[in-house]
Structures are given as structure tokens and as C-alpha cells.
Amino acid sequence: MPVEQPPWWTRAVVYQVYPRSFMDSDGDGIGDLGGVLLHLDHLADLGVDVLWLSPVYPSPQADNGYDISDYQDIDPLFGSLEQLDELIAALHARGMKLVMDLVVNHTSDQHPWFLESRSSTDNPKRDWYWWRPPREGMAPGDPGAEPTNWQSFFSGPTWELDEASGEYYLHLFDRRQPDLNWENPEVRQAVHAMMRWWLDRGVDGFRMDVINMISKDVGPGGHLHDGPPLAGSALGDGSASYLCGPRIHEFVQEMHREVFAGRDGALLTVGEMPGVTVEQARLFTDPARAEVDMVFQFEHVGLDHGTSKWDIHPLRMRDLKASFGRWQAGLADVGWNSLYWDNHDQPRAVSRFGDDSPRYRRDSATCLATLLHLHRGTPYVYQGEELGMANYPFTSLEEFADVESLNHHVHAVSAGHDPAEVLTALRCMSRDNARTPVQWDASPNAGFTTGTPWLAVHPDHVEWNAEAQRDDEHSVLAHYRRLIALRHTDDVVPLGDFTMLLPDHDEVYAFTRCLDGVELLVVCNLSRTPYRLAELLPEAPAAELLLGNLPDDDPAELRPWEARVLRLP
Incomplete structure (x- = not known):
């Protein structure tokens, strides 16, 4: 009896394009589909398997396209349906797939x-x-x-x-994003028909925006319940009424049955699910339940939050290990993890989890990448992450464009918070950090546009850009290429068992991956402090170095922000 092959996406790497900031082909300062087409060879060279495209549908752009006014067209801001067809064909010709963003918890108020x-x-x-x-x-x-x-x-x-x-x-989000009522079967049928239309056009799957919010907890007579009061606010936390509500699995299973069933296994479905637990994720991603292939969970990107994302606490690496380890163990036998550091909603990983100082930026960017990509799950690379792009040096409120950030500033200052402290929090956590244009070269506007960019280009683009890294084997970009190639060629990376080591160490993150007698040891130093490797992991100095992020000077010392993938004898 033939052994069933694991799904193709276990070996895949997904690259997220936020089109508004990727590449502008027509000089209006806003990235577009023509710009994506111009840089497909960058993605092919990187080795990624899937392009996930953030929304390009018609939209008033109240929330940069996550407020959709027509699900079955392309906003002229980004191009045309014909260009999207061209993109699908160009990706397929290169052996890559296209995943579209699906935003169906809410629409635009102009839909x-x-x-x-x-x-x-x-x-x-x-x-x-x-x-x-x-x-x-x-x-x-x-x-x-x-x-x-x-x-x-x-x-x-x-x-x-x-x-x-x-x-x-x-509207769980902006007032211009009214929530759809999924209790109404006509709504669900209309959404399913739209999804089938895109798949018939050649799209290879969907990343489903806040999909675990589509089921609301409705009481008798359609009653919705108040939530517990929030500290210092007249408002309450309603999340118990809309996060993984009572009919969520029914709705997602129905979607799978009506849209994906009967199509070949070449599709990818990932559900963005704020607040989802390991136990819930096992249900959503259990293949026997036919819901989604994987979920985006948010536990690790909440570890530096206090009462909100704007209440910033120092991140303890032990907490990160505990979180990642819990998810690795929880989905080891059933379901699947998606792996990410950042995306269009999160600050830049090298500034948040790494060390973006001139001395350690390259090393910490490659160390973080190694750590993430060697876990069990499907890695997601956010545009510019493969170049080590960092948070923007915001100095004033006028430099921000994000609706979430601007709304927070208004509410926080009117509630009596110190404007300087509010600005400090925005500088660290604003979504605009992820949305500055991709840095293609050292020219004015980083080669992103010939016009005026919709959001300022990071001033460090003269040093940190794709052109400068393309032929540099020591660059962040070159390291990402090697990481992705390792996943494609060595089955232990996508499929091996995961075992956490040194769970209580504050700065060294280590684990093993094992499959069919092959054992990898991954060791990452998430600090500026060097460590004697033999004192931490006696078996490490004698192991074969498969991939490292620093020149191999002294196998006995683990240098600041050094990452090693070792094959144990």
C-alpha cells in the first residue's frame, strides 16, 4: 500500500506582498500589480513557493483595502483583472502559486x-x-x-x-467596515459563490482575514451580550461573543464543503484567528474535519503587550520559548502550524525581536530567520523581511497614516494620556512600520516609485536594499535563500519531530528536529552575550555544521546573535 505523501504546503514557504508598498509601476506613489509583476524574479530567486497578496479589490481605502466594496474586481489603484490574470499565469509559469486575501467578516460601507x-x-x-x-x-x-x-x-x-x-x-473594526451577518444563509451562499469564482480564475487559495470572528454569540430574539468592562473605559470587551463563536466550525466546514471539496489538493487555506487557542487550532486544522490547512495565531506577538498593544513590556525569551514550544507540541500529531515573525499588521521583526543596531542588525535578522524556519510548520516571509528591513524612525504624528494608530492617538490623548508617551508607543507598534515601501536600491525613494511615495521610504535604504544584497553571500537575502533551499531539500526540516532544549535559558534558544534517524540540533543566541557551546550543549561542538549565519571561526563559542543548524552524528 503506497505511503500517503504529506501535503505540498508542508515544504512550502509563503511570501506576503502588501501591494501598496511593494513596487509602483506607474509613478503615482502607490504600489500596484504592475509592480508585483516587475519583481517576480526576486521571489523566484528567493525560492518561495506561494505569493500571498494583500487585498487589491475595489475599496474606499479606509483601512488600506481591508474595506472591500466589490469582491469580484480589482481597484484601478492597483491595476485590472487582466493584470491579475497575467500575474497568475506568470507565477504558475515559475512554479509558484497565488493566495488571495479573503475579507468576509466585514465589507466596506460602500459595498x-x-x-x-x-x-x-x-x-x-x-x-x-x-x-x-x-x-x-x-x-x-x-x-x-x-x-x-x-x-x-x-x-x-x-x-x-x-x-x-x-x-x-x-463594526468590530472601523465604522466604515460593517460586519456581515453570517447567521443569514444568503450571506454565506454569496460568499461561497464569490470564492468559487476566484478559484475558477486560477487563484490557488485564500488567507482568510479574522475568519474566527464570523460567528457571533446570539441569544434568544437575536440578543447580543455586553462584555466585561475595560479598565479606565466606559466600554467593554466583547471578544467572548465573537471570537470562535458557537457556529464557527459549522460555518468553516460548510465553506470547505461548498468551495474547496472536489478540487485537487493544490490549494492552500489559512485562517487568521486572533485569540485562537492551541486546542481550538487542533480542531480547525485537523484534516479529518475538513476546515482549513493552518491558522495564524497571535500568542507570540502578544507577549510584549500589557493591557493593549500600545502598553509595551520587554519581551522575555523564556516566554517566547514557552509559547512556541506549546504550539509545536500541541499540533505535533494533529493539525499544522504557520510560522511568522511579522506581517502588514506587526512591527518589523528585527526591531521588535532582534537587535537593529548597526552592529547586530544583519546577524539578528538572520538568527531570527533561522530560528523560525527550522520550526515545524509553514514559514511566512513578509516583504522586506528577507532584506532585514527595520522599523521607521518616526518623529511626529504627521508621519503616520494608519487608521488604527491615528484613532488610538485621538482616544488616548483625549483620555488624558501624555502625548509624548502615546507617540513613543506608536513609534514601536504602529502598523505603518511594516508598510514603508520595499527598499529595492539606493536611489531616491529606494527604487519603489518615480513619484512621491504614499508613505515615506526608510532613510536607511541607501545601505539596506535588495540590489546591495543580491550578490553578497553574507547578506540577509542570501541567508534566506539558503534557509528556503534547506526546507526544500531536507525532509527533516518540514516534517521532523520537534523537541525544545534549554527551556529556562534566558538568551539561548535550542531545539532538535528528528526524522527517520536524522537529527538536527538548532542553536540560536538571541543576545549580545557570547556563550561556550560545550557548557550548554556538550554534543554540539562535534556536530556537522549544516547551515550557519556567521563565518565559522570557533565551533566552541556561540557568538552574539549566532544561529547554527547542526547535524548530529
Whole structure:
């Protein structure tokens, strides 16, 4: 009986393109599909298998395209459907796949569905969104009259009053992003039809934005519940009512059945799931349950948060080990991990988890990459990460563009917080850090555009850019190439068992990967302190060096930000 091969995506590496900031082909200062087409050889040279494209659909751009007004077209800002077809063909010709962003928890308030829904209380699409009257005994617009006390992800309440009808609509994110009502089967059928349309066009799968929020906990008579009050706020935490709600598995299984079943196994489905636990992720990614291939979880990117992402605490590496180790163990026998340091919503990894000082930036960027890519799971590379791109040196509020950051500043300052402290938090955690244009060369605007970039280019692009690294075997880019090649050629990397070592060490991160008698030892020094390797791991100095991020001077010493992948005898 033939042995069943593991799915193709266990060996794959995914590269995320945030098109607005990747490459501008027409000089308007905003990246576009033409720009993606111009740099496909960069991705092919890197060795990645999948391009995940952040939203390029028509949108008023209230949240940079995550507010979609038409699911079945391309925004002229980014190009045309014909260019997307060209991109699909060009990727397939290079042996790569295209994964589209799927944003179906909410739409734009300019989507025809919502415009109909809003037009009257008896419109057939009224129930496609969450409409509710004010609280009993209160008038529309009264303070606290919102149907629940939930706080939105972008600050402020999750309910927006529609003056014409006197009712409120729900938006977990910006007020211009009303939530779809997945309790309505017509909504689900419309979404499934749209997804099939894209797959028929040649798209190879979807990254599903906040997909674990589509099921809301609805009580008798359609009642939604208040959440526990948030400290220092009149609003509450409603997450218990919408994170992995009561029908979430039913909805995701139905989506799989209606959209993916019967198509060949060449597709990829990944669900972005804030707040998801290891136990829930096992259910979502168990192949026998036919839901999604993998999830994005957020535990490790919350370890430096206090009461919110803006309340920043120093990251303890022991906590990172405990988190990664828990996920590796939890999905070892059932399900699958997705591995990432950063994306369009997170600060740059080398600034957050590494050391972006001139002395250690290259070494820490390659050390972090080695650590992540040698775990069990599918690694995701965010554009510019392979170049060691860092957080932007923001000096004033005027330099920020992100709606989440600007909203937070307004609410925090009006609540009495020190503006200088608020700005410090924005500088560290704003999503704009990830959205500065990709640094292609040392020319003005980093080769990103001939016009004025929509967001300022990092001033360090004269030194840190793709052109400078392309032929440099010591560069961050060259190290990423080697890491990706190792995953493709050595089965122990994608498929081996994972065992954490030195769980209580504050600075050295070590683990083994084992498969069919082959054992790799991975050792990463996440600090500026050198260590004697034999004192930590006696077997290490005699092992064969398979891949390292520093020149191999002294096998006995683990230097600052050094990473080694060793094959044990």
C-alpha cells in the first residue's frame, strides 16, 4: 500500500506582498500589480513557493483595502483583472502559486450589499448585516444607547448610528467596515459563490482575514451580550461573543464543503484567528474535519503587550520559548502550524525581536530567520523581511497614516494620556512600520516609485536594499535563500519531530528536529552575550555544521546573535 505523501504546503514557504508598498509601476506613489509583476524574479530567486497578496479589490481605502466594496474586481489603484490574470499565469509559469486575501467578516460601507441593507429597514438585504435598535428606554444617539458595550479594535464603540433609521450597525473594526451577518444563509451562499469564482480564475487559495470572528454569540430574539468592562473605559470587551463563536466550525466546514471539496489538493487555506487557542487550532486544522490547512495565531506577538498593544513590556525569551514550544507540541500529531515573525499588521521583526543596531542588525535578522524556519510548520516571509528591513524612525504624528494608530492617538490623548508617551508607543507598534515601501536600491525613494511615495521610504535604504544584497553571500537575502533551499531539500526540516532544549535559558534558544534517524540540533543566541557551546550543549561542538549565519571561526563559542543548524552524528 503506497505511503500517503504529506501535503505540498508542508515544504512550502509563503511570501506576503502588501501591494501598496511593494513596487509602483506607474509613478503615482502607490504600489500596484504592475509592480508585483516587475519583481517576480526576486521571489523566484528567493525560492518561495506561494505569493500571498494583500487585498487589491475595489475599496474606499479606509483601512488600506481591508474595506472591500466589490469582491469580484480589482481597484484601478492597483491595476485590472487582466493584470491579475497575467500575474497568475506568470507565477504558475515559475512554479509558484497565488493566495488571495479573503475579507468576509466585514465589507466596506460602500459595498452594494450594505448600501441596500442601509436603504430601509425592510430591504431584503437588511439582515445581511447586524442592525439593532438602541437599548430599551434610550433614544438613538444617547450616550450608552449602543446595543452592546463592546469596544472596537480601532478604538471607540463597535456600533455606529444610522440617523435615517434610528438603528445601529455593528463594526468590530472601523465604522466604515460593517460586519456581515453570517447567521443569514444568503450571506454565506454569496460568499461561497464569490470564492468559487476566484478559484475558477486560477487563484490557488485564500488567507482568510479574522475568519474566527464570523460567528457571533446570539441569544434568544437575536440578543447580543455586553462584555466585561475595560479598565479606565466606559466600554467593554466583547471578544467572548465573537471570537470562535458557537457556529464557527459549522460555518468553516460548510465553506470547505461548498468551495474547496472536489478540487485537487493544490490549494492552500489559512485562517487568521486572533485569540485562537492551541486546542481550538487542533480542531480547525485537523484534516479529518475538513476546515482549513493552518491558522495564524497571535500568542507570540502578544507577549510584549500589557493591557493593549500600545502598553509595551520587554519581551522575555523564556516566554517566547514557552509559547512556541506549546504550539509545536500541541499540533505535533494533529493539525499544522504557520510560522511568522511579522506581517502588514506587526512591527518589523528585527526591531521588535532582534537587535537593529548597526552592529547586530544583519546577524539578528538572520538568527531570527533561522530560528523560525527550522520550526515545524509553514514559514511566512513578509516583504522586506528577507532584506532585514527595520522599523521607521518616526518623529511626529504627521508621519503616520494608519487608521488604527491615528484613532488610538485621538482616544488616548483625549483620555488624558501624555502625548509624548502615546507617540513613543506608536513609534514601536504602529502598523505603518511594516508598510514603508520595499527598499529595492539606493536611489531616491529606494527604487519603489518615480513619484512621491504614499508613505515615506526608510532613510536607511541607501545601505539596506535588495540590489546591495543580491550578490553578497553574507547578506540577509542570501541567508534566506539558503534557509528556503534547506526546507526544500531536507525532509527533516518540514516534517521532523520537534523537541525544545534549554527551556529556562534566558538568551539561548535550542531545539532538535528528528526524522527517520536524522537529527538536527538548532542553536540560536538571541543576545549580545557570547556563550561556550560545550557548557550548554556538550554534543554540539562535534556536530556537522549544516547551515550557519556567521563565518565559522570557533565551533566552541556561540557568538552574539549566532544561529547554527547542526547535524548530529
